[in-house]
Amino acid sequence: MEQLTSHIIGTGSYLPEKRLTNADLSQMVDTTEEWIFSRTGIRERRIAAPGELTSDLAVEAAKRALDAADLPADQLDLIILATTTGDLLYPATATIVQHKLGISATNIPAFDIQAVCSGFMFALSTADAYIRSGLARRILVIGAETNSRIIDWSDRGTCILFGDGAGAVVVEAAAKSASGSTILSTHIHSDGAHCDLLQTTGGISSGPPEGQKGPGLGFVSMRGNEVYKQAVKALGQIVDKTLEANQLQREQLDWLVPHQANIRIIQSTAKRLKMDIKQVVLTVEQHGNTSAASVPLALDEAVRDGRIQAGQLILLEAFGAGFTWGSALIRW
Numbered sequence: 171m172e173q174l175t176s177h178i179i180g181t182g183s184y185l186p187e188k189r190l191t192n193a194d195l196s197q198m199v200d201t202t203e204e205w206i207f208s209r210t211g212i213r214e215r216r217i218a219a220p221g222e223l224t225s226d227l228a229v230e231a232a233k234r235a236l237d238a239a240d241l242p243a244d245q246l247d248l249i250i251l252a253t254t255t256g257d258l259l260y261p262a263t264a265t266i267v268q269h270k271l272g273i274s275a276t277n278i279p280a281f282d283i284q285a286v287c288s289g290f291m292f293a294l295s296t297a298d299a300y301i302r303s304g305l306a307r308r309i310l311v312i313g314a315e316t317n318s319r320i321i322d323w324s325d326r327g328t329c330i331l332f333g334d335g336a337g338a339v340v341v342e343a344a345a346k347s348a349s350g351s352t353i354l355s356t357h358i359h360s361d362g363a364h365c366d367l368l369q370t371t372g373g374i375s376s377g378p379p380e381g382q383k384g385p386g387l388g389f390v391s392m393r394g395n396e397v398y399k400q401a402v403k404a405l406g407q408i409v410d411k412t413l414e415a416n417q418l419q420r421e422q423l424d425w426l427v428p429h430q431a432n433i434r435i436i437q438s439t440a441k442r443l444k445m446d447i448k449q450v451v452l453t454v455e456q457h458g459n460t461s462a463a464s465v466p467l468a469l470d471e472a473v474r475d476g477r478i479q480a481g482q483l484i485l486l487e488a489f490g491a492g493f494t495w496g497s498a499l500i501r502w
């Protein structure tokens with residue numbers, strides 16, 4: 171039997187309406203528009219409306235990806251949702267998405283993956299493993315976040331960085347010889363030794379943050395500068411490793427679609443790859459850091475506006491809390 175590979179047959183994304191600009195933030199905390207833009211590359215980010223949940227963003231992105239793939243939702247056989255800001259502690263938000271897509275009766279498995287900003291890379295890697303092993307044929311892979319719900323809006327070190335949004339892809343099994351947008355390889359890593367550098371201030375078994383009653387989850391807390399250094403290092407290594415695993419040279423890459431945490435981190439990865447910044451899909455200026463949503467949001471933007479073309483070589487990468495990091499190489 172011929173070996174199976176994963177084809178990406180549709181992409182989609184969704185952003186909430188409300189824009190929060192750097193000027194707005196300068197009224198909320200001790201910062202300036204100029205400081206935020208020069209240190210991060212961010213000018214604005216989107217914020218989910220009250221009552222607008224991660225599952226709502228995910229469903230919009232999923233519907234657009236399914237439309238692009240021309241695939242009815244009931245033809246899916248697995249849903250994987252990457253998120254750290256699910257609707258509830260449980261059930262998994264993926265099951266809520268399944269219900270909102272109207273396909274609960276299919277009884278297909280639906281589960282969440284939590285790898286923070288690398289979540290989409292972990293979800294895509296999992297989907298690819300399901301396809302290659304023959305366990306699933308059509309998988310909806312989503313990254314969706316309402317980061318605004320876990321931000322301490324009085325902490326200028328973190329509240330300027332994050333935004334809300336969702337992106338999705340539909341992945342389908344294909345014969346290795348078939349033409350189409352093919353995932354060549356995925357690579358994922360974790361290193362729990364640094365979990366204290368980027369974490370929430372409370373949790374379930376750790377209990378609520380000090381002075382707070384009930385099962386409060388706390389807020390994002392980050393030692394930004396140290397995270398920054400680790401991100402640059404890990405991403406540099408993983409992009410080299412990804413090319414090496416496929417016996418490809420960096421000159422052969424057409425597009426880098428990176429996690430959008432900070433323009434300076436992205437520039438340093440592009441520099442290592444000797445890529446012109448024009449070959450990098452950038453959304454950080456308008457979206458900020460949307461965590462697990464950032465890579466599929468950027469991918470969808472570049473597919474829809476025609477930058478990404480059939481036959482091109484695309485490198486996706488992300489780094490996040492844990493630490494976790496991951497990449498995927500795709501022949502579009």
Ligand code: UT7
Binds near residue numbers: 210
């Ligand atoms: O997506 C998951 C992974 N996350 C990341 O990759 C984020 C990585 N980190 C970063 O992007 C950057 O470290 C930040 C954008 C968060 C911070 O930029 P930085 O250049 O590393 O600044 P810093 O933390 O070293 O702080 C420099 C100064 C400090 O003041 P002092 O101690 O030098 O007086 C901060 O208190 O900037 C101050 N500062 C601010 N000033 C104005 C920190 N935040 C702000 C702010 N406005 N919003």
